[in-house]
Amino acid sequence: MEQWQTGGFDLSAYLRGAVTVLLLVLLGCSPAPPPGQGTAPDQVGGQAQEHVQNPAQEPAQEPAQEPAQEPAQEQGQPAPRKPVRIGLQKVVDGLERPLYVTHAGDGSGRLYILEQPGRVRVLEGGALLETPFLDLTDRVLSRGNEQGLLGLAFAPDFRESGVFYVHYTGRPDGRTVLSRFRLLDGDPRRGDPSSEEVLLTVDQPYANHNGGALLFGPDGYLYLALGDGGSAGDPGNRAQSLDSLLGKILRLDVSQPGPYRIPPDNPFVGRQGRDEIWAYGLRNPWRISFDRATGDLWIADVGQDAVEEVNLQPAGSPGGENYGWRVWEGSRRYGQGEAPGAVFPVAEYTHAEGGCSITGGYVYRGQAVTGLVGTYLYGDYCTGYIWGLRRQDGEWRAERLLDSGLNITSFGEDEAGEVYVVDRNGAVYRIVAAD
Numbered sequence: 432m433e434q435w436q437t438g439g440f441d442l443s444a445y446l447r448g449a450v451t452v453l454l455l456v457l458l459g460c461s462p463a464p465p466p467g468q469g470t471a472p473d474q475v476g477g478q479a480q481e482h483v484q485n486p487a488q489e490p491a492q493e494p495a496q497e498p499a500q501e502p503a504q505e506q507g508q509p510a511p512r513k514p515v516r517i518g519l520q521k522v523v524d525g526l527e528r529p530l531y532v533t534h535a536g537d538g539s540g541r542l543y544i545l546e547q548p549g550r551v552r553v554l555e556g557g558a559l560l561e562t563p564f565l566d567l568t569d570r571v572l573s574r575g576n577e578q579g580l581l582g583l584a585f586a587p588d589f590r591e592s593g594v595f596y597v598h599y600t601g602r603p604d605g606r607t608v609l610s611r612f613r614l615l616d617g618d619p620r621r622g623d624p625s626s627e628e629v630l631l632t633v634d635q636p637y638a639n640h641n642g643g644a645l646l647f648g649p650d651g652y653l654y655l656a657l658g659d660g661g662s663a664g665d666p667g668n669r670a671q672s673l674d675s676l677l678g679k680i681l682r683l684d685v686s687q688p689g690p691y692r693i694p695p696d697n698p699f700v701g702r703q704g705r706d707e708i709w710a711y712g713l714r715n716p717w718r719i720s721f722d723r724a725t726g727d728l729w730i731a732d733v734g735q736d737a738v739e740e741v742n743l744q745p746a747g748s749p750g751g752e753n754y755g756w757r758v759w760e761g762s763r764r765y766g767q768g769e770a771p772g773a774v775f776p777v778a779e780y781t782h783a784e785g786g787c788s789i790t791g792g793y794v795y796r797g798q799a800v801t802g803l804v805g806t807y808l809y810g811d812y813c814t815g816y817i818w819g820l821r822r823q824d825g826e827w828r829a830e831r832l833l834d835s836g837l838n839i840t841s842f843g844e845d846e847a848g849e850v851y852v853v854d855r856n857g858a859v860y861r862i863v864a865a866d
Contacts, residue, residue: 609632635660639662712755735765777820807821
């Protein structure tokens with residue numbers, strides 16, 4: 432370049448220097464990507480691993496990973512959600528194959544813990560009471576992993592009525608039994624085994640897939656989740672049959688003494704199918720729960736060979752949903768035939784990526800971990816992974832929150848909305864914020 436000089440002043444060099452300074456200023460003002468964007472690292476000490484769940488309508492595939500680094504946040508957009516760190520705090524151990532923990536809704540703060548052989552234990556003031564709340568070992572059949580004392584629900588008016596309900600596998604043939612019980616002499620720490628009123632029995636053709644969840648919905652009705660009757664692949668196609676109670680969620684009115692009644696708005700009243708049925712097409716729903724804030728019903732269904740799934744029934748649904756089994760396993764085609772109006776899961780994971788058997792949990796509504804509020808928690812029995820599921824930007828996203836190392840048989844909830852994790856090896860833990 433030709434140099435322009437005036438009185439010893441090098442104009443060309445001056446212009447080059449000015450341009451260089453201007454470029455440095457512009458580069459220094461470019462916005463950097465905000466912290467926390469991009470793919471979260473694999474969980475280490477409570478860090479979350481995030482992925483987008485498969486679209487329910489598409490054939491299952493490996494979950495789409497978040498990009499390594501997202502574009503810089505634009506001005507005016509909300510800050511990205513920070514990963515939630517959780518831990519587990521042991522509240523009790525020394526239990527025999529615990530399967531569930533719940534509360535009575537009576538303001539006492541007591542927790543009631545199911546032991547699979549047939550006992551209900553009481554945790555009060557941080558101490559495990561020596562005398563069981565209820566001992567049904569004389570009538571509960573508990574063989575293998577899937578039979579035993581499976582469900583417990585306290586009547587909405589328990590504080591006044593002393594009434595509660597139990598679901599168990601009955602001796603000697605393994606049938607499903609749903610019964611009503613009362614307190615012994617009005618003592619909330621002691622149920623009366625002799626007060627049993629059997630409300631429903633269902634024959635079970637095989638020893639597995641008994642389901643188990645038993646709970647009252649926001650509508651005051653009792654919901655009972657039953658598996659498809661067992662074996663593999665639902666050989667009797669019971670989950671799709673509306674003439675069978677197996678592979679279903681039942682909805683019953685137990686508000687009056689005596690036998691249960693059918694809610695008049697159950698979806699199959701006056702139509703083909705059993706009046707008790709609320710939803711169908713389930714393989715082995717291992718824990719269902721209602722979101723105490725919204726009334727949504729969450730259903731975790733154990734898969735056959737490849738896919739574990741989470742289903743969502745929105746509050747206000749008229750019922751009658753078909754969740755697809757045995758035609759569909761999650762969003763993958765499994766068997767021949769049709770599943771009319773099949774509703775696909777909002778989340779799923781493959782055995783290759785997450786374990787072998789889903790355990791459903793709760794939408795967190797407690798105060799101990801504020802970043803979890805509104806998150807559906809669930810886990811896997813085999814790997815001990817715990818995930819959190821939220822809807823973000825129109826998509827369901829699951830974060831792996833913790834590798835617990837536990838055999839997670841259940842989650843539970845206390846009156847305050849805090850969530851607990853039940854370990855088959857004999858302990859119950861509370862979910863807390865990580866240190």
